Amino acid sequence: MKVAESPAEARSIRRAIGGSVGFVPTMGALHEGHLSLVRRAVEESDAAAASIFVNPAQFGPREDFASYPRTLERDLERLEKEGVALALVPAPEAMYPPGFQTWIEPGPLAARLEGERRSGHFRGVLTVVAKLLNAVEPDRAYFGQKDAQQAILVRRMVRDLDLRAEVVVCPIVREEDGLAMSSRNVRLSTDERRAAPVLARALAAAAAAWEAGERQGAALRRVALAVLATEPLARPDYVSAADAGTLEEADGEADRLLLSVAVRFGSTRLLDNVILPPGAGL
Numbered sequence: 001m002k003v004a005e006s007p008a009e010a011r012s013i014r015r016a017i018g019g020s021v022g023f024v025p026t027m028g029a030l031h032e033g034h035l036s037l038v039r040r041a042v043e044e045s046d047a048a049a050a051s052i053f054v055n056p057a058q059f060g061p062r063e064d065f066a067s068y069p070r071t072l073e074r075d076l077e078r079l080e081k082e083g084v085a086l087a088l089v090p091a092p093e094a095m096y097p098p099g100f101q102t103w104i105e106p107g108p109l110a111a112r113l114e115g116e117r118r119s120g121h122f123r124g125v126l127t128v129v130a131k132l133l134n135a136v137e138p139d140r141a142y143f144g145q146k147d148a149q150q151a152i153l154v155r156r157m158v159r160d161l162d163l164r165a166e167v168v169v170c171p172i173v174r175e176e177d178g179l180a181m182s183s184r185n186v187r188l189s190t191d192e193r194r195a196a197p198v199l200a201r202a203l204a205a206a207a208a209a210w211e212a213g214e215r216q217g218a219a220l221r222r223v224a225l226a227v228l229a230t231e232p233l234a235r236p237d238y239v240s241a242a243d244a245g246t247l248e249e250a251d252g253e254a255d256r257l258l259l260s261v262a263v264r265f266g267s268t269r270l271l272d273n274v275i276l277p278p279g280a281g282l
Contacts, residue, residue, distance in 0.1 A: 001080040007135035010088040019046030023138030028052040029069035029183035033173035037142040049086035057124030169282045192265035195233040199272040202227035217241035217250030237262040
């Protein structure tokens, strides 16, 4: 596996590799969810690439950039074991050199859900993803459904800017108790970790209501909130039942919804979602 420390170095290695490349951008602290994306990239391309970069531009002033888990040596070992040919691991100054001033401003899709609560977050996400795609020049880029709004915005950016990569959104990988895998899960206390699967139970209850014929977005939100209320350690930030295309809240009937939740357990904020009808993808 070749390790690049700058976009220019990654571009040179990628061109030497040739053939098709599948790319998985990550912030490291790799878990089975990340590795499931890597395996698809390996399987579906001539070569696989990945990046590990904790992107300061997508963290707000009161968010957890400094404490975000960093396990670079372990991550590189896992990527090499999975057969990754290129790992891009830039320092912040390699991505944002002195004088950097050009940013990608997201459109209306970023004004809701996470974007409404995390000012500037998706500006940082889209800018770094565009830079990574330009560096690695992949044929396909793999993202997880857990960060559904991010995947939707990246797909829109790729389409709007005529970037070459196909955006592939892969299903959420879960622990045995239903908790969506996340690098932030390691920050949960024992009691918080025990409580955290309530997110999956809340979404499952709303999905069951959908299967029983409920199509009102407001009613589905109430179902999920009622389940979250059974867990004292869960502090919901939001429960959303949004049109999967526009991300606007669906107060009436809808044919296809992104039902998503953001919940705090102590200082840790977790996300989860499901597409309705069940089994539908982004």
